[in-house]
Amino acid sequence: MKEEKWLVVGTDARLKMLAKKLSKENTRTVYYKNESVWDEDLNRMVYEFKPNFIVLPIHPLPVEVPLVMGVSGAKIFAGKLNDEWKSILKNNEISYYLEDEGFIWQNAALTAEAFVSSFYNTKQAIQGKKFIVTGFGRVAKMVAHILRSIGGDVCIAVRSNVQLSEAKALRYEVVQLDDVGYVDGDVFINTIPAKWLDQEFNEKIAMPIYDLASYPGCLNDDVSRKDYELLPALPGKFFPNDAAHVLYESIVGQLRR
Secondary structure: OOOEEEEEEOOOHHHHHHHHHHOOOOOEEEEEEOOOOEOHHHHHHHHHHOOOEEEOOOOOOOEOOOOOOOOOOOEEEEOOOOHHHHHHOOOOOEEEHHHOHHHHHHHHHHHHHHHHHHHHOOOOOOOOOEEEEEOOOHHHHHHHHHHHHHOOEEEEEEOOHHHHHHHHHOOOEEEEHHHHHHOOOOEEEEOOOOOOEOHHHHHHOOOOEEEOOOOOOOEOOOOOOOOEEEOOOHHHHHOHHHHHHHHHHHHHHHHHO
């Protein structure tokens, strides 16, 4: 059987655990590089190693070299790619694990549980508190479900009529996002991956905000706030082994298709 050469790149702890899981197969040589940029050292290593498979982090790595080398012919697994990386990898076969429904839902479930773990670090209980959750995508659904199951009161704030109707059908209190500043609560959780919270919203929302969306979060560039915490990549921080297993299953599943 032909030996497989794998490269896993990224600073998320789940990626280090993923490399360990991949290396359990005797037919694989796996290198893990704890890098946040594609620099000269990484470029040289990849050129010499010439991997058959490359796993990139969810967000595209900044490129600090004039020419990315050693990736020709490699199958790529990535979360998202920007235009620069799409141009670099235009001749490569690419699988996006953020388009795998199995990965997305399992990652959302881990994100919800990790938020609860993070919230408990504030020495506060969930039961009896009211949580305002913006959006009603996969992460918001899982967060709302786990909070309500523990005893929290959940209000969903959305702009989409489809999401509004869905949340209502599941017996959540629902408001339009534009009216969220008039809702009283104890904790505000954002899951919308866009800079939507402007100064007008900022002045109306009195409760602490926890942002589960990806960097750069929901705050507009001109908004400054003390009781705001951006919490990206929670699964890798709280449950790196479980998060790595979810990613491993996604990658192996895509290889089998």
